Amino acid sequence: MAQVTIENVSKSYAGDVRAVNSVSIAIEDGEFIVLVGPSGCGKSTLLRMVAGLESVTEGTIRIGERTVNEVEPAERDIAMVFQNYALYPHMTVRQNLAYGLKNRGTPKAEIDKRVAEASRILELDQYLDRKPRQLSGGQRQRVAMGRAIVREPAAFLFDEPLSNLDAKLRVQMRGEIKQLQRRLATTSIYVTHDQLEAMTMADRIVVLNGGHVEQIGTPLEVYRAPQSAFVASFIGSPAMNLIAARGEGGRLVIGDQTVTMNGAEVPNGPLTLGVRAEDMALASGNGDGHVEMAIDYVEELGASRLVHGRLTDERLALSLPSGAPLSDRLSITLDPHRLHLFDPDSGRRI
Amino acid sequence: MHKTKVVDHLILLFGVFIMMAPVVVAFMTSTHDALDVHLHGLQVTWGGHFTDTYHEMLTKKGGFTGEVTGARMVMNSFILGVGFAVGKIVLSMLAAYAIVYFRFRMGVIFFWMIFTTLLLPLEVRILPSYDVMTKLGLVNTYTGLIVPLLASATGTFFFRQFFKSVPDELLEAARIDGAGPFKFFIDILVPLSKTMIAAIFIIMFVYGWNQYLWPMLMTNEESFYTLVRGIKQILLVWVGSQIPEYNQAFALAILAMLPPVLIVVIFQSWFIKGLTESDK
Structure with a gap:
């Protein structure tokens, strides 16, 4: 030893x-x-x-x-x-x-x-x-x-x-x-x-x-x-979603959609946003900070279902409870404290 | 379907006949006495002199000097066959071990040098080889008979291919287990090569057993006669009214055939195993 x-x-x-x-x-x-x-x-x-x-x-x-x-x-x-x-x-x-x-x-x-x-x-x-x-x-x-x-x-x-x-x-x-x-x-x-x-x-x-x-x-x-x-x-399965985004005045912008960050800091400029499939949820009601996602296909895993789709043009996988209602488009919320931001050039965490 | 099977068998039976008939004729002829053979030629029936012929052939001192018996020739053939096979295996295994497991300068060149000797069989280098043996005073010795034939490109190549197929992890595991180069060879490689060794032993034994030219050159004392040479010798005594012992010549031929056949039959399964599958 x-x-x-x-x-x-x-x-x-x-x-x-x-x-x-x-x-x-x-x-x-x-x-x-x-x-x-x-x-x-x-x-x-x-x-x-x-x-x-x-x-x-x-x-x-x-x-x-x-x-x-x-x-x-x-x-x-x-x-x-x-x-x-x-x-x-x-x-x-x-x-x-x-x-x-x-x-x-x-x-x-x-x-x-x-x-x-x-x-x-x-x-x-x-x-x-x-x-x-x-x-x-x-x-x-x-x-x-x-x-x-x-x-x-x-x-x-x-x-x-x-x-x-x-x-x-x-x-x-x-x-x-x-x-x-x-x-x-x-x-x-x-x-x-x-x-x-x-x-x-x-x-x-x-x-x-x-x-x-x-x-x-x-x-x-x-x-x-x-x-x-x-x-x-x-690390992690399914792999974390990595999405091209940018920071604008404390907000996170993905294509033409905006995520409010509830006080979490976002530097200005281009970013890579990392979000795990299980750190997103279906939005309830029509609130601010919801993002729209188009669904491509669904993988049924039994305990949960894995929804593959696109957020603007970026591919995204989302894990939902197996009973969750599905339609062609979903409105989802991202938990701002479970988002990971990376520098798109160096790949390091910000 | 059934018809083709009958035809298949006929073809196979014909093949068996072609292969076996000369052997049967030789055996049958050897059971007649020499006069019979001389007068009536080859025989296909049982002649009834089996014991006489074979007993005489094995024990009667024959040859020019009257020194050599059939039994002696059998022994000589065995010494040549076994010495040849064992020597070749040991030498080519060690050579292949060096080539595969040790990175030494010009290793590849050495391998190809060994490999090209495939193009230079004994017959090509027979004069220089004989010259060297004479100068070393090894004429009429078993050493002289065997040693010059030991270097074997075929064997080295077979073992090289086999060693290359042994997973590297075995060597690494052995290194971690504290086995040095010598131990690894003896404890791991040699046991793994068992079937391979058996296969090469068969080939080389038969090859050595059947050597004719080299023993004829290297040994002129009749006590070194091998079976293959003995057959020829019996037929050489036809002088005056003496009839060559045809029956004994055939008996010798049968005897010369026997050990290679037995070895192949007995080790057949090993032989196939060694050449096709590996024990890993």
């Missing part, structure tokens, strides 16, 4: 491709950090640098008090769970779990004890003598977890471990991994492209885009106060 400190870490490949650009993250002991971002954002590269599978071009990585830039993966006191599990196909589950311990010369009795312990925690007891190909996807996933647990490492590294599972199993394993991590209180770094996994599992989320950090924060912070238009559009 240890802190993991990533300081100004960059990774360049030959040909001046910068995969990771000056990333700094301080990970607390026992914390569950999720690195999330679209493919190619550098999240896996960053994780692999922590694991020691990629060299660090610039910056420092520390595990505990020790700088590990030049340390071999096996010496870093970490364990990694891979997307395709990377179980040794010719070894039984038991041998898979024991292999790492055997290589470091752990006494036989100790290995047996730890393997028994891990297989008990992961309910793998009855599968210990099977080969990986005789196991289901979820069981393989558990073996991969087990291989990490028996090492009793300072940190777990997860590289999209749930991507190969079907949707139902993914939800179940998500819960299991989270519980397990709580119980063992081992510092964990978890890479995923799935914002839902990030939201549900993380103590803190690190949103990466194009090799740099967009935002670090708890799931709620990132959800409620996205620091950039990118984070706003990436």
